[in-house]
């Protein structure tokens with residue numbers, strides 16, 4: 001009897017551990033996307049909404065900063081800069097996303113690294129106040145270099161500066177949903193606003209399932225995933241639903257540091273084309289996977305694309 005109880009306990013616990021899925025949440029383009037659409041108070045309040053929901057779920061987050069965004073009409077804007085303190089006050093971490101978000105496909109290595117370094121002095125000072133330091137680097141547009149020489153020089157530079165590259169596995173079109181959301185918020189049409197939000201969560205769930213499948217195909221298991229989203233109005237309002245969706249799918253939220261302990265992140269990446277893609281896609285292409293390996297990837301719905309376009313016009 002004792003033995004069978006022990007066996008039952010063993011089976012239950014091993015089953016639970018087998019189901020443990022982990023995701024690290026990373027949020028780009030801090031302090032906030034399209035700040036000009038909102039008053040300072042609105043942006044402060046939206047940031048608080050976003051961070052409070054994350055904090056309530058004990059979700060560790062690394063936020064990636066572009067300090068060019070704290071300048072308004074060329075002038076340093078302290079109110080915008082102080083948005084970053086909201087992240088640190090809640091215990092979240094900040095990383096370097098370059099000063100002005102250049103596209104590495106179109107700028108030289110020298111210009112690119114000077115943009116990385118332009119982001120450092122103010123961030124270093126701010127982080128030091130919170131007994132933290134700059135550790136992670138996230139490539140704008142997820143571009144690591146569109147030829148081997150550029151990619152290798154950047155890797156060597158980041159390594160030399162003790163930066164850890166922040167990969168992304170669950171890449172997605174959240175930024176298009178966010179542009180659509182900003183455009184419908186202005187209409188105050190609650191029906192369409194919640195339609196965009198609800199479609200966003202359903203889309204993100206389909207993306208999550210797609211990348212779980214790709215992970216299983218490449219590694220025979222679900223790797224520690226890294227999610228990329230942005231600091232925007234959409235997530236200020238829908239982060240709760242997004243976190244719930246991950247929990248419903250068996251995920252616990254972990255820091256980037258914990259996620260990156262997964263050995264999958266040592267996989268070779270020899271993708272040198274222009275695309276900004278998931279690391280899972282990079283690894284698959286490096287391993288010579290053909291077109292059908294990528295079949296079934298969820299796409300952004302047409303009506304969301306249209307709403308997003310209206311906003312950018």
Ligand SMILES: [Zn+2]
Nearest residue numbers: 028029140141
């Ligand atoms: Zn970005």
